[in-house]
Amino acid sequence: MMKKISFFLLLFPTVLFAQINTDRVMAIARNALYFEDYVLSIQYFNQVINAKPYLYEPYFYRGLAKIQLDDFQGAENDCDEAIQRNPFVVGAYQIRGLARIRQNKYDEAIDDYKIALKYAPENITLWHNLTLCHLQKKDYEGAEDDLGKLLAIAPRYTRGYLMRGEVALRQQDTIRALKDFDKAIELDRYDADTWASRAMVRLQQGQYAEAETDLDRATHLNNKNAAHYINRALARFHQNNLRGAMTDYDIALEVEPNNFIGHYNRGLLRAQVGDDNRAIEDFDFVLKIEPDNMMATFNRGLLKAQTGDYRGAVSDYTTVINEYPNFLAGYYHRADARRKMGDRRGADADELTVMNIQLDKRAGVSTNTSSTNKDLADNTDDEETDEDGKTRKKSDKNMNNYRKIVIADSSEAEQRYTSDYRGRVQDRNVNVKLEPMYVLSYYEKLSDVKRIVHYHKYIDDLNRSRALPERLRITNAESPLTEEQVQKHFAMIDTHSGAIVTDERNAVKRFARALDFYLVQDFSSSVDDLTQVILLDDTFYPAYFMRALVRCKQLEYQRAEELQNTTATIGGATKTEVNAMDYDIVKSDLNKVINLAPDFVYAYYNRGNLLTMLKDYRAAIVDYDKAIQLNPDFAEAYFNRGLTHIYLGNNKQGITDLSKAGELGIVSAYNIIKRFTEQ
Template sequence: MIKRFIIYLLLFPAVVSAQINTERVMAIGRNALYFEDYVLSIQYFNQVVSAKPYLYEPYFFRALAKINLDDYQGAEVDCSAAIDRNPFVVNAYQIRGLSRIKQNKYDGAIEDYTKALSYDPENVGVWHNLALCKISKNDYTGAEHDLSKLIALSPQYTKAYLMRAEVSLKQKDTIRAMKDYDLALTVDKYDADVWSSRASIKLQQGKYKDAEADYDQATYLNTKNSGNYINRALARFHQNKLQGAMEDYDVALDVDPNNFIGHYNRGLLRAQVGDNNRAIDDFNFVIKMEPDNLLAIFNRGILRSQTGDYRGAIKDYTAVIKQHPNFLAGYYNRAEAKRKIGDIKGADLDEFKVMKAQLDKRFGLDKGKKKTKSDKTRKKSDKDMENYGKIVVADDSEAEQKYKSEYRGKVQDKNVEIRLEPMFALTYYEKSSEIKRDLKYHKYIDDLSNSGAVPKRLLITNMEAPLSEKQAKAHFASIDERTSEIVKHPNDATKRFARSLDFYLVQDFTNSIEDLTQAINCNASFFPAYFNRSLIRWKQLEYEKSEEQNEATEAKSGSNKIDIRVPEYNIVKSDLDKVIQLAPDFVYAYYNRGNVLCALKDYRSAIADYDKAISLDPNFAEAYFNRGLTNIFSGNNKKGISDLSKAGELGIVSAYNVIKRFTEQKQ
């Protein structure tokens, strides 16, 4: 009955808001925020705001959740409310500044960042955003001043060199920009953005071979940036490396299947090498994206004619001529297609139009525009029909967009670092992945799902998905339903387990662990309860570590020394020990225990657990990845790189980045 009352409070906060335990609800909300369950976290923060509207924290953290959901106006309002209640919180100015940037309110953002720096003059993220705001306002002198301060404050921060190079480029000073790109590479040669930025300048300068070499590095370090492949294709095209260029377009379109430039240019190159049917497929895609793209329609017409589809070709040529009645290539090609289908009269009329125009030109009667200097490329916005056969390059505004989008300031962002693949959980929801990996399966878990003991199919995954608002409401309601069932069947372990999953999914870890403990008391051999309890305790430790890290950073001391609580990690490990004892074929317990042992720096034992996991499942990509990193942590780079290579082969693309870093370090 106590738990039923707790759920009543959660479901009807407006009625009894003053009676809720705001500290506990706030903690659950922050927990949900940390694990990127933004919609759910807002529901918890709403309860705290309703109960204690004078506190700044629920407004601030609700703003963080909203900004991650792209509700920039709502985030700004919440940050303002937080600042009204406590004007000394630097992060509130930082997040409000970011939300204002997203609404193009640069003056307001500059005010926020200036105020934040008055409280925290060494905040790298604030200096970064302040400089970008000034670049957006074309205040290059102010931006350069801020960036020089940022570089003096943090000389290892490569983004500052990139931004200062951007300022130089906007002032047409390519030499200074190149110096900053070179400086950035001396600081961090593993930053893909630096390589691609320097390559883009070399591309503009016509240094195609050098640009290709820089894009080689950029694509190696970041395999998910389609723009780098598109640009390397352009560098290769200018060197007549058509096969290499097409390969780059293939990869770019694997990464970004809707890339306009990739499809258009690949269509042109396929046409050049006689791959006409697949070239038509590319132009069909472009025309589906842009039905009025006459250059693509004309190119498709040429290809249709070459493949014998003369009526289709005539239809395309006619669409172009209707909009451009003086486009002679249209009449010439249509005449040829008409003659192929026996329309001699129509062909003669089109040829007469071409001949008349040529005579007018010869005798100076053609008042049309003069042809400009020939080039092999055209801007995407260039709609001149005479340029139908030219390779497309991005407009300048699109090329610059990369810098405008790289604002920083999401306080909950995790450090970008080399880290183990995450723990596996039993849950109902999984993120979709670009790379399809093997479905994780265990017969006992499958039988448990099929038994009806849980309302949805259980998944074994380490890519958990956050709840939607609808799903969150459903699980709050489910908790109440499960409570009624537990009252009737207090000794049923599976009913306790089912409710623990609901609590877990709404980020109420305390009640979830309590249910799992009760499930174990009901049935000591029910290993899924031990498995999920170990996972939740692990997550609690990870969250606590993150909070300590933030506090240490704010205090400017001890930020690199995080206290690992050995006894608490051993409690996590003991639950996994029990799972392995009860279900020695449950491969995910060995994998998770390996992660725990890595946290305890017991690398030898961790490797033994990953060995066992791989022996049970030879295609366990995550186990190869983590064993590879653990071998490297132990000083065995050769074995580590071999495992990482296997992990990459099995679908963990980031393994290749790690391989490059540690291969070069070894050399």
């Protein structure tokens, strides 16, 4: 009954603000934030703010949640409030700086990072973002000064060398840029960006074979970056490898289907090899993105004429001529198309126009009919094309360059680094990591690649009994709750609390409330309920399974808090010790699940994950072996067993397992295989 009353106060904070346990609500809110349940975390932070508006922490963390939801103005406002209450919190300046960057307020962001660096002069993230702000403002001297200090603090920081190389490139100093990119490769040869950056210099220098080799490495390490394939296509094009270039454009468009340059250039190359119909498809796509792109319109007209669609060709030519009335090639090709469709009078008129324009040009007479008409046929800008005249910048509107391959404008190319701002205080390791543990939940993220419904007879029978309000799913792809779902589960906790009062011995009803508490990230209450379920029915294995999972998440969060306290970037957190005994309790629950349900494959898998976290790799492999024995198509078990073998130094066995995981739908396995396979 007490639990019902205490949660009533959480649900209705307008009743008695001061009486809620703000420390507990704050802990739940930060827990939700850590596990990326941003909408839910904001609601909890709101409760703390309403109860104790003088605290800085709920404003700061609410701002952090808002920035993850792209509410940059809201994040900035919350950081303002946090700084007003405590002007010495480094993280508040860091997050406000990031929010300001996303609103193009670079000067204000620079001010924030400079203040933060007074309190944390060795914070690499602050120096990184400050440098990128100066790059955005084209303050190269300021950026170089930042990088000098950054690399003095962290001489092995690869991104620092990449950024310094970018600064040198923008100052046309390719020799210095190449030196920095070489250094970045020396420090981290497994970072695709290091190879891609050096490739860009070599493309500028005309060293196309060398650029292709570097881009081979970049695509080998990261096959999800369309720009790598676009750039390698350019290197191959300059070496007259048209088929290879088209293959790269094909792959780039699989990765990024709406890539303008990919479609435009593939259309040109398809036209060159006579694949006219598919070239038309590419230009159709380009014109959906940019309906007023006259070069794409003209190229499509040429292709329509090639395929016998003279009426369609004339329509495209006319569109271009209306925009550029002195474009000779437009009249010439329209005349040809008109003649082929039997319109001799129209063809003669176009040929006469061509002759008059040519005569006027020789006589030095302007042929513009209106001040609003564009005449870019004569607007040749040497800076828009490369030395051999095979390419043009995307922004080049000179119609005479309609056959040239498109390359990104300088402003677009510069985004390679300026989009790499860093700001999440709770950033976790984004390198190689295990597939997550399995959980019992009502919600699951949908995957375009994997569409497996996980099954166990006991869970299916539980669902058929309709003892729970919704269908229980076995998943390791949890979905954050929407605002409506959050309110729904708050209400369900109250409903279940009432049901428990009238039927205290019903284990399933208490289990249902435990799931609600888990979904709203109140892990302590969830564990309490799960413990009560086990006391009521010690054979109900889902309670042991979920209690192990919830406790493991609590420990993960506590370890993250310890790490954050160690780095001391943000004050106000209470240090929590995590020791091996805490994990033994989790392991004990999983052991009990296996004793009660030896065919429940997910218990072996979760225990394998736990053992891997504890670096007991050989025992973990035994559990993954058992999981795979029970389910030979268990992709995540193959993936995690593969990583565990690699941790033990057994790369060959690890790569075999990762290959199987990739075959079963975990596409990230292929990137890891590339990382651990030498060319």
